[in-house]
Structure formats: structure tokens, C-alpha cells
Amino acid sequence: MLAAMPPTPPPSPEPGEAPTRDRGDACPGALRLHAAADGLLARLRLPAGRLTSRQVMVLADAAESLGDGSLSVTSRGNAELRGLRDGCGAGLAALLADAGLLPSPTHERVRNIVASPAAGLDGLGHADVQLWARALDAALCAEPRAAALSGRFLFALDDGRGDVAGLGGDVTLIAAPDGAAFLTAGTETFRLPGAGAGGAGHAAAAGSAAGTAGTAVRAALACALAFLDAAEAAGTGAWRPRELPGAHLPDWARALARAAITAEPVPSFAPPPAALPPAPGPLGDHALHVLAPLGRLTAGQLRALGAGADEVRLTPWRGVVVAGPAPDLLPALAAHGLVTGPADPRTGVTACTGTPGCAKSLADVRADAARAPGGPLPVHYSGCARRCGHPHGTRIEVTALGPDTYLLDGVPVPRTALAEAVAAARTTPMES
Template sequence: MSIPADRCPGVFRTHQAADGALARIRVPGGVIASEALDALALAADEFGDGTIELTVRGNLQVRGIAENDVAAFAEAVIAAGLASDSAHDRVRNVIVSPFSGRVGGLADLRPFADALVDTLVAADWSAVLSGRFWFGLDDGRGDVLARTTDVAGVAVDSDHAVVVIGGSHVIGPVPLRDLPDQMVAAARAFLDVAEGAWRISDLDEDRRTTLFSALGASAEGPLPVPRHPEPRVGWFDQTDGRVMLGAVVPFGNLSAEQARYAAAIGVHVSITTEREILIGDLDEAVAETVVRVLAPLGFIFDSRSPWTTLTACTGSPGCAKSAADVRTALRDHVADLDPDADAPPHGHWIGCDRGCGSPARSHVRVLASADGTLRRVD
């Protein structure tokens, strides 16, 4: 099997799109400090198109960067504390159950995201990992496991987790304190058999078997069940008595102004793989004020909104491969929907058959033909 070169963008190595350079900022665990979000908003305004895009891997990206501004943008991201080492920039791909430690779940796995990244970047060999290799920490509810990560730590009680390799084989249970080391060891074992493969799913059967054997991973016994979550949009009571708010914005596009207002709340913001924005650890009075301020700015706190289930790729004119301006088409479609109806089934509108940004769950695809017409593809 021939595997093309890994061109997954980062902060230091961008992708040249039709609308300029695109930089992807890894956000391990999906959590960004308010000061960092504010700084990124300023950088998006100064060097990009003034928008911060939320991705389906829980990261952020900025488009429209001029070629001669790429280095300056990278320096701004470094100053914000969102990147440091160019060699390991693209390997810090870690997602965590977004409600972990706040609403439900068997264990709080948030601290283990930082420990995992620290262990990973401390290893020189990890710089060879593809920018697509993906780690996940699931607090037992199955939401991260549903994202088909390469190596996932899944809590089985408050002190132990299993390590799921390639979605099919299990190591453990192991104590939570050992989880980062176990997960990084699994990534190292993958490189021993990778031969240029980006992800475990790219391995042929023989190399997968070799990997599972080397790790002592077994297909026997209970495998944690993946579960796609309901929209994390609205008002959620935390176990400590405080409040978490969940919101979406159309297309997962956060304007620099919106980002600055969210940052001004002064708490960490979480980004989910469903492109949701979570603002937690608020008392009720503050939460009510946040909704009153952010809703008029375009933040959607209604879980029945079609923007909780309908998404689109970049489309034209931003992407040269797209046959249509799918985002304008989707906006027009949403405008025609009954505003009092429940959110429609999940759907993704795409300008070509690459399907960039497609959700992991089952969904309706609306595809642009070569002549620009849109049709439903089941």
C-alpha cells in the first residue's frame, strides 16, 4: 500500500490554501486558557482573516495568513503559550472527554492530558509520528472512544483505565498514574511497525498483529462501548454546584471579537470534537450574565438549533478543490427551516468528495457536483 507524505499542517508548517496559508494550533485536551484565547484572537486579526476555526479533532486553525506573515504568526502563537517546539508541534494530538471532572464520568482525566503531552514531547523519537496520529482520554462515557483514536485511555473506575489500541485491542486495566507512560509506549511500538503509515488503521493485517502482540494487547474480554454524545449545548450543572455553558457558532467559525468576549470571562474554554465551546466553573449569576452577553454576539446556547447538527467544509472560494460555495448554500438552507422545529439529523455539506471536516457519527452528506449543483449522497 502506497501512503502519501504527511502534509498535516501545524503552526510552523502551514498549508497553502486558496485564501492563503492555514495554520493549525494543537490544543491538547481541547482546553485553552483565557489569556491564550485572547492572544490568538489578536493574532488572527493581525495576521489571518480574523476568524478562529474549530476543527473536528478538537484543535483550532487560522486561515488567510500571508506567506510573509507565517513566521510572525508562529511567534505570536508561541508567545501565547500554544506552541513551543517545532519538532513536536504536530504530534500533540490529545482529546479528553469534555465534561470530565465536571459533569459525570468515572474519573477526572484532565490532568493526564498534560502528563501525556509532557511524556510524549520529552521523547526525541516522537517527532517522527504523523501529525494525524491521535491520542484520546475517555472518562468512561464512551465519547472519546467513538472518535476512533489510535491510542485511547478509557477509565473503568476512579483509579484505573484500559488502553485501547486501534479501537479493537485492550491492555490492562492499569492504574491511572501509569496511563501516560503506557499510551506513549504504544505509540513507540507503532513506529516500530509503521513503515511510513500515519495511523494504526493504515497498517496491514500482519503489521497490526505484530503491534498487538508486542504490546500484549488482547481482543478478548469486554471492550468499552463507543457512544456519540448528545449536543453539549445549553446549561449544565457541574458536580461541584457550579455551572458549565455549552454553545456553538455556525460552521465552528469563531470571530476574533467573539473569541475576545469569551476570553474576557476569565476562565478556561474547552473546544470539543463536535465544534462546541464549553465555558465552565461559573456560578449561576455569572453564567446568566455570560448568556446575556454572548448570545447577541452569535453564540448559540439552544440545543435544538440546526447549527448543532449541520456543518460544512470550507468550500469555495477558500478551497481550490471545492466545486461550490457550500457554506452560503447551507446558510440559505438553515434560513428556510422551521425555527420552532427540533434540530435536523446530522448533515455535512461538502464541495468535493474528500469530505473534509466530516463528523465521525452517521450523517447525511450533501455533495457539490463538478458543475456546482448540490445533491444528497446517502
């Protein structure tokens, strides 16, 4: 269980044809390590990106003592430790388990839950979906069959502001202003009614919110299990609903009914408008948001973030929401090299690992991304055509064709002219 696993090349089905897979996905986890060019890699699933202050400090220690001294934030708000030495698996597992970061060894790779990072902190949104995420995580870990989900199956929990609803979730929950919730599974959407306050006052409202959360969590789990049933019947080894053959799509409505969940189909559902990620800086009166430069946090930066924080939440935009401290902590975090304001040219710049960390990369994309000019549009640098870790939504794509040539939104550009070309491109959108 602790052995390094080689990567699995993705199959190449014909256009419009569902892929057939003859093996499970080799997505790395905390126990199943991946052998990269720079050492072993561990991917830690962090539902809703949530970490306690103590857990942040444990990860900082692990990065220094076992890895390359830093932690990577993924596009799902998870964490990666890189450069891990051979034979460290058992020690790492014990460290994570002691910190409460490994609640279920059998389910650790399926705890893929993104949730609105600012929920419950800035007064926006219709529900605190961070609490939903915790309940869903517990439900997943308590369901033996859920361990069969692939490491790529994603739950997205949006508090109604539209920040994570568009992140490609396989099951998406969106809080509604009337206390209800919308559930999208595959291409179908259902309305899950609110629990009903049954009275007046704060206690009744809290009870209604808890009831809605419980219904939403049970519905999400029912849909995940329905996908497993459909995937088993199809026999194609599908990892996600979008990969199922048309003749084997789940009957989502029946699955919800069997779970005793009242769900009303919404044939023409209009999701909330996509919201931009929060800008770096204060987030309400008691929280702040900063970005990790190129998605990497050094051990020192982790300790600065965790010091005195009530809670830390890694975000799908490779940022960190810190709950508890006053915004006047921002200068200290800026001194540690974090992105603390929207005018910082590093805002919106992301990159894959590149060389020398990834053997498939054709260029040192992180070095080139570090020189990226500022601009209003996000830009992602990829070392090869796989474009690992690219963000969702409107962005500029920069893909290495070799060490000295890049493809910039479909046009070859010499590396010597790349900065100027990126500066111009960051004013012209490309749709995902």
C-alpha cells in the same frame, strides 16, 4: 520550516490493500503552513482543546492582525487560522510561542489528543481525563522518537461517558468506574489496572487517580512507539495503524510488557455506549457549552468567550466549553451570534471551507449550510468528495457535485430543492 506546503494527494490502494506512501504527510501545522485559495492556513494542535483565557485573546489578536479575522474549530478540537498573509510565519510562531501554544517546535504537529470536554466539570465520567491529556502531551513532547508520528495519528481519552471513544483514535484510553482504564490500540484492547488507593480518604483516592493516569499515559506512548517500529519495518510509509500490512501489525502486548506496564488482554471488549455531544447550554453549575456557527469563531466571539473564563476547551463537535462563569453568561454569548441552546436551527450543522477558500471545492457550501433547516440529526456539507472535516457517527451527508447540484446521501438534488430535501433527510439516519 515556515514555508507554505502544497497538499499531498492521498494514494488510492486497491480494496483491502495497505497503502504505500513515498513521502510523509503534508498535514499543516503552526510552523508548516498550507497554501489555500484564501491565503495561508495554520493548524494549531490544542491537546484536549484546552486554552487559557490569555491564549484565547492572543488567538483573537492573531486572527485579526494576521488572518481573515476568524478561527476555525476542527473535528479534533484543534484550531485553524486562515487567510494568513505571505511572510507571516515567523511572526505567528513567535506569537504562539510567547503564549505557550508552541511548547515543542519539533513535536507541534503530533500533539493530536482529544479528551472528553466536560471531564471534571459536570460530575459525570470516571476520571478527569483532561489531566491525562496534559500528562500525555508532556510525555509526547519529551520523547524524541514521537516527533516521527504523522500529523494524523490520534489519541482519544474518554472519561467513560462514551463521547470521544468513537472518534477514530489510533490509541484510545477509556476510564473505568473502578479506577482502572482500558486501552485500545489497533483492534486490540487491554485493561490497565488502577493504582490502588492503599488507604482511605481523599488523599488516597487522589493518589490512586494519579497512578492510573501515569500508567495510562505511559501505555499510550508505548503503543505509539510500537506503531513507529512496525511502520519502519513495513516500509510502506504508514501514517496510522490501520494502514499497516497484516504481516507488520505491532505486538501491542509485548510493547506494553517492555514498558513494564501490567496489561490484561480483553478479547471481547464492549466500549461504553456512544454518547451524544452535550447540548448547548449550561454544563453543571460552573460551566457552559456553546457551538461555533459552522465551526467558525470571529475575533469578537473569541474575546467574549475568553472574558473572565477560567479555561476554554474547543470540542470535536466544533463547540466550546467555558469553565468558570455562571450559566447566566449565555445571553451575552447569544448576542455575539453563538449557538447557546438546542432549539437553535444551527445546532448540528457543519461544513467544510468550500469556495472561495478551497480550490478543490465545487460550491459555496458554507452559504448553503447557513440556510440549512433544523432537525434532530447532524448534517455536514462538503464541497467535494473528500468530505473534509465530516463528523463521526450518524449524520446526513450533503456533497457538492457542482455549483448547482448536490448529492444528498447518494441522491442528486438540485440546489433549489436542497433545503426541503435536507429537512426531510434530517429525520432519517445514515450510519458512518
